[in-house]
Amino acid sequence: MAPPVRSDLEVTSIPDYPEYNEFIAKLRVYHEKRGTLFDPSPRVGSKHVDLLKLFNTVVERGGYDQVSDEKLAWRKLGSEFNLGTANLPALAFSLKTTFLKYLAAYEITTIHGKEPPPKEILEEQTAKGSGLLTRTMENYRPPNRRDAGALGNDNSEASGDDGTPVRDRNGSEEAPGSGGRVTRGLRQAPPQRILFQPDTQPSRHSRHATVTSHAPSSQQQPQYRGASTSYNPSLENMSNAVANYEPRPQMPLSLRPVTTPGNNPLGWARQEKARKELSQAGFVPGRPLPPKVVWPGLNFDGPNIYVRCLCALKSGIRSEQDYALHHLVKISMERGDKYKFDAFPGLAEALIEKALEVCPLFYDADWQIRYMEDGQLPSTNILDGLNGTKDILQKIAALPKVNVDDNLQTAEFSDALLQVNEAALTLRNMIMLEENAKYTSELYPLRDFLTIALNLPNVDCVVELKHYALDIAEAVTQFWHFDETDPLYQSLLQQLNSQDRGAILIALRSICRASMQLEENNPLKGIPKQLLQNIMDWTLLKDEEMLHACLDFLYQYTAVVSNVDFMVSELQLTPLINQLTRLLMHNVKAYERDIPLGEDRIVPAPSQIASLPEGLYTQIVRLAEPDRSSQWLRCLFEEDPDQMITQIQLWQAYQMQFAREQEAIDQGQGARLLAAAEFIKNVSSTFYEKAVAQVQAGPPIVYFIKGIRHRSKPVDFNGEEYSKCLWHIPPGIQHPGGEFHLSAEDMYKHILQDHLGATPNADGKFENDEAKYNCSWDRCYRFKTVAASNLAEIARHVKIHCPPAPSASKSADYSGGQSKKRKTSYRIPAKKQTFLLYYGLSDEKYRAAGVPLISVLVLRNLARNLPKTATEEKNMKAEQAVSLVEQYFKPIEQKLFEIMAHNKSLVSHILSSLEISL
Incomplete structure (x- = not known):
């Protein structure tokens, strides 16, 4: 099977997979027949190149010739192979050379079906150029490195691209005094009519020349000739870099005297002594000296701490192993994210x-x-390192036990057990890294060690080692597949009978994580009846971790039909299903939410401006402009983006409202009213969010304010709405005492005095007059036919028509400032119904998570698999048979509907279970 596909084409080590090995074998035979050299793992830079991937990539892009003809194609290919960014052109050309030497002829033969050119004009030539399919001995000419464009060109041979030479520019294209060359390519050869004469005079004065020296005359100016000046013979147009060139000064040679007895007697004596020692050691003059051995401690620091620990661990020396394990525990704890087994071969095995x-x-x-x-093991204490020891449990049972006193231990026993615990702790710390866990999962001795550790005698001194083994198993079992007879699987199941809560938790997690990273399913076969009953009973505990572990196990266990059949035939499912139903409400919080039963109703805008109460008018008049007009607008108007009022109508209402002030102004008293233009601007300033002065094209032209409307009831400075008196008044008669009142007391006095004719005494109270009184309030039928006999009786009834007390929250003074956001009075909210909703643990997309999700998934597995069991088939053959789904899910059907109505996150999962049960 081919290795997993990587994100890029980088190969840092020699590839090793079946397809690659087969391709290399074919390629090796092909080069042997061709008589060319072949390297199965060539390197480009510091990395090995996968020849199979290189061949497939180039062939997919049309072959060597097409890739070479494409601009910068090899450089792009080098980037895809992640060869590095440093000197990418050279690396790309090296990659192209690798393909030419090892794959080009093979491509011509296998892909194009043609005879490749001889190796003299193919593999033994440079990779510059293309045209392999048309290359012959007659038409092939090796590239000349002196061609134009070979130097100073990005598309040079080292770049992996042939490209085209840069166009040479003449002298007129270069600016005078330019510091660059006349041409970016090689300098052109001089014309044949000009003989080459090297210039022997300096191109500029010496550094020690005086500044006051005069330039030579034109008659004495030397004639510059040669390859660098034939193209542009004038000195003015020459490149400054050439004209100002000065060779480096010659450095004097450093001479060292030969050591002789005369000039250096001590040095001569040391050399003679060294010659004698070499001759005694068998050194023959003319042969190279043997390598000098540098012992640790003599100007040599020795290996680093990682290599030292590895070597010390493998040495078998107790003191060295103490040193190694002490540092390995510390390194694995502090540098566990960097310390990997594949970087230190043999460490995991040791x-x-x-x-x-x-x-x-x-x-x-x-x-x-x-x-x-x-696979033939000669003795009972031998472990199979290649395939694992299948009968390791039988071998452990057959071993003679040593009588160990758990309360009193020898020093040798404690030291040996300490080393074992440190080795297991190092393994545990390093295996927490997924790369190390995957690496060690391929070591069968690790499975045998875990089985041995979990089956040690039940004594206190091995509890630490067992927990390390369980932690290792939890990290590694995701890469292993267990069958029913696997020794480690049986050992993990045995841990579920322990009295140690931590051991039970980790063992359950390890069993559930088995085969997580593999294609094989984890059927969880061979679970004993009593153990399965214990797991079901543990769901009743108030232990969050234990609950999660048990539900995860049940979710995987109930996904297999045979397991569900075993549960139905051997256990009672009704308590489990009832518990799972209760767990659907685990740690959920109840919230009340008001849901509208319709849309809000919009009250039509009044056609006339509401009358301003006398008390409110008195407060507004005291203000100076423009605060007076702003407050008047806030009290009688409100924002509405769908309504408009003409500017002339608004201006006339403003003048009529303050007509008495205008009379006082005419008499030289009172505050001045705003002019029309200033008033219209003040409207937009007062309702700055939505009110806008606009013009409607005519004829006639209409000027209006869009975004405001009349209030049906005026409001005071604090935003408190006045109540309207709905007492019936005959048409044509003005409403006595004003139409709007703010407080209940004002409305009460208004009705008794102005409508019922009662007169208060000096204390402000009313006498109980004996008379006939009727209630004329709109839509009130009390005392319509039978009148009240006295004032006290009608007064008690009038109180129900008075407005409620003003809200205490509305106490801010709005005078002199911008209007604050107020609730619109024309929008009547729709009736709402209160619903009780449940919210539990959820993810970032508000989907169910945690215990409720796992519980409903277990219920769904049971609902799906119960009809497929053998018990169901036997049950349906009986008379008046009832399906298992109906038998177990009918009692909880109402509860599931209730939970689904209140918890939206579980709706889809519960529906899938109900569809099967219904």
């Missing part, structure tokens, strides 16, 4: 072998790992 040394502490045997192809 740790496993060290952890297996726990066996001699409790059994009279010592486990040994053997890697044998035939």
Whole structure:
């Protein structure tokens, strides 16, 4: 099977998979027949190149010739192979050369069906150019590196692209005094009519020349000739880089005297001593000196801490292993995210072998790992390192036990157990990284170690080691597939009978995580009846972690039909289904939500402006302009984006309202009213959110204010709405005492005085007059036919028509400022109904999560698989048979409908269960 597809084409190591090996074998045979050299794993830069991927990629793009003819194609291909960004042109050309040497002839033969050119003009030539399909001995001319454009061109040979030479520019294209060359390519050869004469005079004065020296005359100016000046012989147009060139000064040679007895007696003596030692060691003059051995501690720091720990662990020396395990525990804890097994080959195996040394502490045997192809193990204490030990449980049971006193231990026992625990702890810390877990999952001795550790005697001193083993199993079992007879699977099931809550939790999680990263399903076969009943009973505990672990197990267990059949035939499902139904409401919170039963009703705008109460008018008049007009607008008008009022109508209402003020102004008293233009501007300032002065094209031209409407009832400065007196008045008669009143007391006095004719005494109270009184309130039928006999009786009835007390929250003074956001009075909200909703744990998309989700998924598995069981088939053959789904789900059907009505996140999952049950 081919390796998983990577995000890019990078290959940092030699590939090894069946398709690649088969392709390399064919390619090796092809090059042997052709008589050319072949490297199965060539390198470009610092990385190996996968020849199969390179061949397929180039062929998909049309082949070598088409890729070479495309501009910058090889450079793009180098980027796709992630060869690096440093000097990418050179790497791209190296990649092109690799294809030419090893794959070009093979492409011509297998893809195009033609005879490739001889190796003299193909593999033994440079990769510059293309045209392999038409290349012959007669028409092929090796590229000349002196061609134009070979230097200073991005599309050079080293770039992996042939390209075209840069167009040479003449002298007129270069600006005078330009610092660049006359042409970006190679300098052109001089015309044949000009003989080449090298210039021997300096192109500029020496650095020590005086500044006051005069330039030579035109007659004495030297004639510049040669390849660099034949194209542009004038000195003015020459490149400054050439004209100002000055060669480097010659550096004096450093001479060292030869060591002789005369000039250096001590040095000569040391050399003679060294010659004698070499001759005694068998050194022959003329041969190279043997390599000098540098011992640790003598100007050599030795290996780093990682390699030192690995070597010390493998040494078998107790003190060295103490040192290694101490540092490995610290490194794995602090640098666990960087410390990987694949970077230190043999480390995982060494740790496993060290952890297996726990066996001699409790059994009279010592486990040994053997890697044998035939699988024949010579002894009972040998583990199969290639395929795993299938009968390891039987071997453990057959081992003679050592009498261990758990209360009193020897120093040797404690030290040995400490090393084993440190090795297991290092494994546990490193396997928390997914790359390490995947690496160790391929080591069969690890499975045997976990089985051995979980089956150690039930003593307190091994509890720590067992928990390390369970943590390792939880991280690694996702890469393993268990069958019913697997020793590790049986050992994990045995841990569920433990009295240790932590061991039960981790064992359940390990079993549930099995085969998570594999295509095989985890059928969870061979679960004993009593153990399954315990898991069902644990769902009743008030333990969140245990509840999650049990529900995860039940979700996977009920996904298999045979498992559901076992539960139906051997256990009572009714308590489990009732518990799962209760768990649908686990940790949910109830909220009341008002849902409107229709749309809001919009009251039509009044055609006339409401009358202003006398008390409110007195407050407004005291204000100065423009606050007076703004407050008047707020009290009698409100914002409505769908309504409009003509500017002339609004201006006339303003003048009529304050006509008495205008009279006072005419008499030289009172505050001045706003002019028409200023008043219209003030309207937009008062209702700054929606009111806009607009013009409607005529004829006639209409000027209006859009965004405001009349209030049906005026409001005071605090936004409190006045109440309208609905007492019937004969037409043509003005409403006595004003039409609107703010407080209940004002309305009460108004009705008694102005409509019933009662007169208050000096204390402000009314006498109980004996007379006939009728109620003329709109739509009130009290005292219509039978009148009240006295004032007290009608007064008690009048109080029901008085408005409620003003709201205490509306106490802000709106005078002199912008209008605040107020609730619109013309929009009557629709009637609402209160619903009780449940909200539990959910994800970022407000979907169900946690215990309720897992519980409803278990219920759905049961509803789907109950009709498929063998028990269902037997049950349906009986007379008056009732299906298992109806038998188990009919009692909870009403509860499921209730939960579905209040918890929207579970609707889709509950519906899928109800559809099957119904």
